[in-house]
Amino acid sequence: MTNVIAALLALVLPAPDLGPVLPPRTSPYIMQLNYRAQKLISESKFDEASKEMDGWPGTVIGYDATALPASFAKSLTQAAKIWQDAMDGKVKFVQSDKPLVQFGFVQDSKEGLAAPEWKDGKVHADIPLNWGAGIAMPKETMTWALAKTFGVALGLQPRSQRFTVMGFVMYQPDTAKFTTSIGVDAAERALALQVFSARETLAAAIAKKQTLIAAVPKLDIDKTYIDGGTTMQGNKVRFAFTLVNSGNVPVRIESEVNCHCVLLRPISTLEANSNFVLEPELDTLEFRGPLERHVMLYTNDPLNPVRDLTIHVLSLPEYRLLPDQLQVVWLNDEGETQYPLTFYPTPGNSVEAVNTQLSRPGVTATIVPWTGDVVDALFGKDPVKRTGSQVVLKFPADYKQGIDFLRVIVISNSKRNAYSEANLQTQKGIVAQPKTVFFGTMRVGQSDTRTVSLEHGFTPFNITSLSAVGPFAARFEKDGDSGRKYKITVFAKPEKSGYINGKIIVKTDSAKYPLIEIPVSLSAQR
């Protein structure tokens, strides 16, 4: 009998409506408030729901901007108008004794603008009146900062997208203005209207004491980390995360990746009780070694709105050109110098070096077959036998003295990655390292020291005299027992302000390199 009555009632009474759902990028505070209020309404706890709703800004939003200097009064009016217009006049911002938006103003904040945030049921924003060292805050920036705070009160979340009210600053004091008006963009407006509409729906349900079914988008993900193992550089590795909506309304999703190398076919809506396999694809073309990348999902799941999915892979190249990092090469004082680069395919591949391009005239490169042992950090610490070729570089006898940089491009027949590059730092004769001595900014009268290493790759030498030009002095000492290396300590004590150039003059007993000059510079301020 009871079942019959229930069935009849179900035919007569309309089923309760579903509560409203908020979009991703809504402030988590509002998202959770929406969730709590709906839960209470669904349980017919209207008084408690009403109390909960007090924290959700309505049609009149009170703020406290009493500390705002009068010179910025127009900015405040404009900021309020920007949102009032965007919301078709549905909300109003007013100065209030019981404010929901609490502005704090600081004279000089080197930290710049901090993002406004919800704290203890209020929106707090600390806005500097000056920009860094005494540079006045431009009125446009103030308007924007106030508008961004109002945006947070309306339920929007600050983000890093530029040219938007909720994104980064639109005006800076030290650059040209790049837009003439501050306006809410279509996406921001749509989001704010949706949040406002959700609030209205809940307020109406409470007023009519009408129950709702709490709308709960709930996103479950089977895993948050996948190790894709080892792959050949140039391959695209696909990962699969299963997303399940175990809630009763669609989960809405916005996704971001932290590298341009992650390709993603995003999903924007996942219906209730359905699933989707999200397949980020990591393109390893530009990267080798262990790679970790992230896919961030911004959702409307009120209990867990932001998800971080991590993918990992070890990318091994098809071939190697060693050394793969800047290598110092000492050139002979007399005659030519040869230096070999090693090129070899990694196991299972058959790539060959076919040509070279060099950045300095006079240097030549010859490709010759090679087999030998190499220690390659990508494949472990122990030597391994490899077969490939050597690119033998030949530096002429009259090659540049001192430090120079050579770029070598090796062209291969690889279809994945035709070019590979090696960079060499050539050193010939007696070489100062660093090449120039830099003291940076100093106060007039202040003293400081720097150390320079003076070295010959092969032959011992003696320093016969050391002198300085400018407000500098220097002394030297032997560095080790080889007789090829000295440590020169340079002292600076500027007596006047300005950019000062000087030099250290080193005389040696080397017949070939009797004089070495090391430029020194600093910027002195009072």
Place this chain on the structure above:
Amino acid sequence: MASVVRALLKQERSYYVDIGNWTMANGRQDELKAEALAQVFRTLNPTYLNVGPYEARLGPAYLRTLNEIAGGALDSSNLRDSSLSNQKGKQIGSLWIQGVAYAPGFSTTPAEEITNEAAPPGTIRVVLFSGDRTKAQALATNEPVLFIYSLQGDPPKVVTKTVAATFVTPGDRGHFVGKIELIDGEWRNLTLIELGPEKPDDKLAIEAYRQYLRRVSEENLLADLPRTAGKAKFVGSAKCISCHAKAYSVWKISAHAHALATLRKTGNHIDPECVGCHVVGLRDTSGFRDVATTPKLANVGCESCHGAASNHILWPKKRPYGKAGERSCLPCHTPDNSPHFKFAQYWKKVKH
């Protein structure tokens, strides 16, 4: 970055540390850049600047100089390098800070030897780890430890935890400064502060940057840039008019046609790292040298996207030449330099 760190350091018992890899160490310009950065770091009174594998490439003599410029804060617990103090760790209050570089190929003490050694009693270990999270996790033991690890790209804004260890990263793009608090022996409240244009530039950092540009100019790095010779030579956009008049007229009024002027405004027109994307063929022996010598190759021209045209103007019908598309834009329109770049929208500005 400097203005944010300076503001954060106003709070009591706050310390500034860096995991390293702030230079690519790939030539003279990177050396100058490293010195400028070290100069800025010094003004922030850093507690520990870890030597990453890239800094380690500079060699002992250069690291000693950088350490002097940085005010002595540069160190490593596992790099065997006599020019640094090579402390096993640095005790600051209740923290035991260690700098560990996962630097294959360098003379280093294995990372696990450093992190397995007992920290002084009553201290909490912080490892500035120049390696990825997987390796950091492999090093974690059962003691409470904070690993600040390195990650390519922007960081996830979440903290990873195992039973006792906490793992955080600021990413490697210089877009974020991370702040984490030690409360009742637990690492909490990770905040990643995004360094957008709403953070004011730091006066001392600007000064260091100006000095850096001055040194780049004094050493004439633009003229000294390593260049290689391609199969064809760059000839300049003017040569294209006779056959491609319509395309030329579109280009002439585009931003590409006065790309170098935008660099001149900021003083970066002498910086090889910037100039490459504002002229034609900078890294080629037949490419742009300077405005006086190669005026026809100043600004982004036809050959910037289509390639050197000397062969094409001799044999116009010979293929392949001239194919350009989104891939041609990407080397310059990178996320850092051109954050709003969308091919479909930008293409409309130069469509021909």
